[in-house]
Amino acid sequence: MEGKITRIVSNLYRVNSNDKDFECRARGKFRHDKLTPLVGDIVEFDPINCYILDIKPRINSLERPTIANIDSALIVTSVKKPDLSLNLLDKELVLCISNNIEPIIVFTKIDLLSKSELNKIKSIMKYYTKIGIKVTTNRSLYKLKRLIKNKTLVLTGQTGAGKSSLLNKLDKNLNLETNEISEALGRGKHTTRHVELFNYKSSFIADTPGFSSLDLTNLSKDDIKSTFKEFNKVSCPYKDCSHTNESECNVKKLVKNKKIMKSRYENYIKFIKELK
Ligand SMILES: Nc1nc2c(ncn2[C@@H]2O[C@H](COP(=O)(O)OP(=O)(O)O)[C@@H](O)[C@H]2O)c(=O)[nH]1
Ligand SMILES: [Mg+2]
Ligand SMILES: [Zn+2]
Known part of the structure; x- marks a missing residue:
């Protein structure tokens, strides 16, 4: 039979197949081949x-x-408490896209915004949508359910962003704890946090804090550049323009004309500098 490993505790592998769980062991053969089931x-x-x-x-x-x-x-991204960080969001986007993982931005805590703040968030949502990234909020459950259908997903986002709350909304039976304090305490107690996939309809979602290490050091400048999708559509006089110090750069022009979001460009520059 074929199945999917959803949890590993010491040498017991939980395999989910047709909505049933099987607690399996691995053959010695894997140890030989230096292949560890994940x-x-x-x-x-x-x-x-x-x-x-x-x-x-x-x-x-x-x-x-x-x-x-x-x-x-x-990518669970709160717009308040904790405040919106476009730097973190863009970094998570780089990590996803460079690993061939489709990013889906889920904004949370929209309800805490004033009217003018809401308009600002709306225009940010529009921008990311325009450059081809899927965007929704934790209030559009219907859309979210459609976006996750038949997929294996990881959740990522800051502590307190609303990840556990979001999972609880999807599946009332989960009953995950949902506040910063209990999570902070929990983190201290369980030093080994093992990954577990939970099965939601046709999807599997990893109950993890996401990319615990948000470092870009395994990437090259070109890797980072190629994840900024809106830059790739622009042709610059220099064929391999890095959009940094070149005197003639159409990306930089578009930033000036506000066709490319300024924070996107600034984060791109920051990420490239982090590599040095
Ligand atoms: N106002 C508001 N609070 C939210 C929202 N989503 C989550 N919260 C609250 O934010 C806190 C942190 O949520 P939690 O799900 O534990 O975040 P996690 O650390 O990412 O798992 C909890 O007190 C939630 O009730 C939201 O959309 N609006
Ligand atoms: Mg949580
Ligand atoms: Zn350029």
Whole structure:
């Protein structure tokens, strides 16, 4: 039978197949091949003796959290408490896109905004949508459900952004704890936080704090540049323009003309400088 590993505790692998869980062990063969089954792996297994027989090729794998075959990431981004950080959002976008993970931005706490603040957020949402990124809010559950259908997803976002609340909204049975304080305490108590995928209809969602390490050091300048989708459509006089110090750069012109969001450009420059 074929299934998906949703949880690993010591040497027990939980394999979900047709809505049923099987607690399996892995064959010694994997240790030989230096191949460790990961949460998210699609495996062939023996449902009678509960042994994992084979691991299907991965589409990708992340290290922190350790997880394989991620289609999309829900980038949970609060607009207040904690305040909106476009720097963090853009960084998460770079990490997703460079790992071939489809980003889905979910803005939260819109209800805490004044009217003028709301208009600002709306124009930010419009911009990200325009450059081809999926954007929704935690109030549009219907849209969100459509966006996550048949996918394996990770949640990412700051503590207090509303990740657990969002999962609870999707699935009332989950009952995840939802406040900063309990989470902060929990983090201290459980030093090893293992990754677990929970099955929601046809989707699997990783209950993790997301990319615990938001560092770009494994990327090159070109990797970063290519994740800024709106820059790629612009042709500059220099074929390999880095859009930094070149005297003639059409990206920089578009930033001046407010066709490219200023914070996007500034974050691009910051990320490139972080590599040095
Ligand atoms: N006003 C408001 N509060 C929210 C919203 N989403 C979550 N919260 C609150 O924000 C706090 C942190 O939420 P939680 O889900 O624990 O965040 P997490 O750390 O990302 O899992 C909790 O007190 C939630 O009730 C929202 O859309 N609006
Ligand atoms: Mg939480
Ligand atoms: Zn340029």
